[in-house]
Every structure is written in structure tokens, then in C-alpha cells.
Amino acid sequence: MRVGLYYFSGCGNTAWVTQKTIEALARRGHEVIYWHNLEQPVPGDLPKTDMDLFLAPIYFAGIPSFVVDKIKTMPITGDKKAVFWTVAGQFSGIGRRFGAFMLKDRGYDVLTTHLVLMPDTFLPLALSQISDEEKKGVYQKALEQIETGLDAIETNTFQTENRVTATVASLLYFPYLYYIRYVMAYCFVSTSACIHCGRCERDCPCQVIRLSNKRPIWHKGCTGCFRCVNTCPVAAIDLSAWGVGFGSIGAGVGWIIAWLYLGFLGSVLSVIMQVVAFLAGFWAGTWLFQKLYLLLPIEKGLLMRGKKRVFVADEEK
Numbered sequence: 001m002r003v004g005l006y007y008f009s010g011c012g013n014t015a016w017v018t019q020k021t022i023e024a025l026a027r028r029g030h031e032v033i034y035w036h037n038l039e040q041p042v043p044g045d046l047p048k049t050d051m052d053l054f055l056a057p058i059y060f061a062g063i064p065s066f067v068v069d070k071i072k073t074m075p076i077t078g079d080k081k082a083v084f085w086t087v088a089g090q091f092s093g094i095g096r097r098f099g100a101f102m103l104k105d106r107g108y109d110v111l112t113t114h115l116v117l118m119p120d121t122f123l124p125l126a127l128s129q130i131s132d133e134e135k136k137g138v139y140q141k142a143l144e145q146i147e148t149g150l151d152a153i154e155t156n157t158f159q160t161e162n163r164v165t166a167t168v169a170s171l172l173y174f175p176y177l178y179y180i181r182y183v184m185a186y187c188f189v190s191t192s193a194c195i196h197c198g199r200c201e202r203d204c205p206c207q208v209i210r211l212s213n214k215r216p217i218w219h220k221g222c223t224g225c226f227r228c229v230n231t232c233p234v235a236a237i238d239l240s241a242w243g244v245g246f247g248s249i250g251a252g253v254g255w256i257i258a259w260l261y262l263g264f265l266g267s268v269l270s271v272i273m274q275v276v277a278f279l280a281g282f283w284a285g286t287w288l289f290q291k292l293y294l295l296l297p298i299e300k301g302l303l304m305r306g307k308k309r310v311f312v313a314d315e316e317k
Helices: 013-027 065-071 095-105 132-155 163-182 199-203 227-231 241-265 268-295 312-316
Strands: 002-007 031-037 051-057 081-088 109-117 188-190 209-212 215-218 237-239
Touching: 002 013, 013 031, 013 051, 013 081, 013 132, 051 095, 065 095, 065 163, 081 095, 081 132, 095 109, 095 163, 109 132, 163 268, 188 215, 199 209, 199 227, 215 268, 227 237, 241 268
Parallel strands: 002 031, 002 051, 051 081, 081 109
Antiparallel strands: 188 237, 209 215
16 A cells, blocks of 8 residues: 655654654555655645545644644645544544544545544643653553554544544634634743744744744744744743733723623624624733733743653654
């Protein structure tokens, strides 16, 4: 079987799973003729394969907004089979279902989906740290899950997922598409430990980090991969609770203003405008915080407190 692979990896886990999958496919006698990092432009003329395997991490119970945007650029095909795998620290939520839906929209015949569990890299709180010994156990289990996924493809025993879990997870995922891009992006800060090396700007897959007076500034469009946090050589990148606070105040002020001025409409339009004002206020509040952070010595309320996440790149080093 001729296989093509497409993947995105924020902190290294999905890249590791992709490499191990390539090795497992080769051992089984399959020919991996093409693998593509979605950070690069998708070619207009895709190679001919018997099946394409897509791999994506899970953020907030869904696939990254970056992957959503990339799949939308895939050439429409009517004669290709595909499998969609997710890599997560806990569960895939709506990720597998949503990824499969998007591939079907591009003309793929999606055979199945699959989940591979890896160390958690996403939560902005430093709560899910695990020991090196525990990590090794997770990696070993992941290798077994890769083999299970390939067994399912070869034996045509395709898997289904829990609809209830996916439905509940959607309550987290769709707000994420707004919150990470337009709110949390402005809560990232560089602390006084920053050495102005510019690595975060160079490595950002979404290219939303810009240096201002040698310090990184985050802009809308962030996918929340936390690569900048994990690869900073001096752990100088963090999330600030002050930014969330500023955003919450802005959201509240926006909603109150909309309610006072539009409440008399008493219609669906009024409710819509109040929601829009709430979201706009959240964005304005976090944006204002980021500007003030550069001027004021605000290094309180840091959520990760200089700690990196656990991710497979640590193991590779």
C-alpha cells in the first residue's frame, strides 16, 4: 500500500508519532511515498497514493485552528481514501469527528479515525507535569496504539467514537476557535528573563509573534500550540492571569454598554449585538493589557511560573 502522511506538531508529540508511524508502516511492508509538514504550503498536485493519513494534535478538545485552515486549502479530490488520527494528552473530544468532516468536505473517503495518547502539552497551568519514568510508560503505550491503528487499517475493522463525548467536547472546542485566536494570544508575555534571541518569532507556526524593542509581542491568529513556551531557552514566556482579568473586565463593560443602548430593542438582534459586544470587549481588554505590560512592571499572576510543559522533544534531547 502506498501511503501519504500529513501532520502538524506544535511541541513535538505529533511529529514523534508521525515518525514512529512511518517506521511501523515500513516494517509492515507499506511504502510511505510522501510525508508533509502542514507548516509548509500544501502542494496543488498531490502525489498518487492508496491512502492518506492525517495526524493532528488536540487543543481544547478539538483540532488546532491552524490545521483547520490548512485542510481548507487541500485540493479537492474524489478518489482518495483517508484516515484521520489525533494525538492527545487525555481524549480527542470533537477532534476526530471534526477532522474527518473537513476531509470529507475536500472529497476524501474517510475510512476511520484513531487516537494516540501522549504527554499533555497544552494546559496553561503547570499541573500535569509527570516524571521521566511515567513519560516512558506513555511513549510505550503510544507505540502500541500506533500498531493498533495500523491493524485496524489493514484488517478493515474501522473504529467509531463516543458521540456523547464528542458532543460535550464541542462546548469547549468552538469557543476555543475564538478565545485562543483573539483573546489568549494577548495574554502571552515575555518576562524580564527574556534574552531577546528571537527564537519564538522564528519558530511560531502561525507567524503571529513580532519583536518590538527586542521583546516578543503576540497578535491575533495564535493557534495555542505553546511551542514558544516550550522552546524558549530561558523559560521567559508565560501566560498572565492579569491579561485574562483585563479581558473579563472589558467583556463585562462591553456587555453592559450594549445592554444599556440596545436592550430596548427586545429582539434577537439585541441579543446578538450584546454577545458581539461581550466578545469584542474581551479582545479589547486583553489587547490593552499587552500594551500596558510593556510599560509597567507587571510580572504577577503568571500561570506557568517559568515551568516548561512536558513534551516528547525533551526525551529526544
